[in-house]
Amino acid sequence: MPHDHHEHFHHEGMSPSGHPYRPDNDTPLTYWQRMEIAVRELLVEKGIATAAEINAQIERMDARSPAQGARVVARAWDDPSFRERLIADGTAAIEEMGIEPDGLKLVVVENTDAVHNVVVCTLCSCYPRNLLGLPPDWYKTRAYRARMVREPRAVLAEFGLELPGDLEVRVHDSTADMRYMVLPRRPEGTEGWPRERLAGLVSRDCMIGVALPRPA
């Protein structure tokens, strides 16, 4: 919303546009923040990694986003033989698209008219980061992790996803070496769409399984 103040009040402690100033973000560092800085500085000091290499790695991690996964889903919708290869060996299939798996062992689970898949890691927060970027904060909460294996339908309903009773819910607990991506169903009315447009329907959440693709 654009600001639309008719009058400007200049109270003590208010900004010129009439909003309270936020306190500066200068609280003391936490234990883990101090440790991260100490380890990073030691790595540089001892010549194990350069500051530029560390920055490059952070940029590389930040560059990964759900858009990569959406590209994979759109191709699977549009190319039946790729879809088969993706389900048989997710890692080889994304490599084929030029995405570096970087050790990712990808299992792709497909939604059908009988099964809805959803992914959780009850032990920690395993997530296909190399494909989808960093996990959302809620994915790492104890509430999501504990409840998704016990009452997935209630949790999905809180995400706004009410599933019909005849659809089987299949929860995937990512407990070891595999990482999971849900291949959602292609929305109706998208016949003949180019892949870029199809990819625009695919959100991060529908590749975790807590949402469906946007309708066409």
Place this chain on the structure above:
Amino acid sequence: MTIPELTPPDFPPPWPTLGGRFAPGDAVRVRRGAAPGHMRTPWYLRGHVGRIERICGDFPNPEELAYRRDGLPPRALYRVRFNMAELWGDAAERPTDTVDAEMFEHWLEPADAA
């Protein structure tokens, strides 16, 4: 005790494996073990019966890797499918919904149930 029916995938494991002791479709029980140390077998699955969905491949044992050992020889890793009714009894939201989890072979024993 309730065990899901399943159709194993019709493709071979993409990761190297010697084949493992169990085959897709076999009924297995998760051991109730509780050794100290790092384990990747969730409590809520211990003692329960499920069915092998697929063999993923052979991977170093995470219980060893956690202590900087090499975890070798690699152990067979499976995906095991459980019914909600088996895990949560009458509290299950819908008895025939399922949970698939990855389990290493040394946590599994054959279940006699059909």
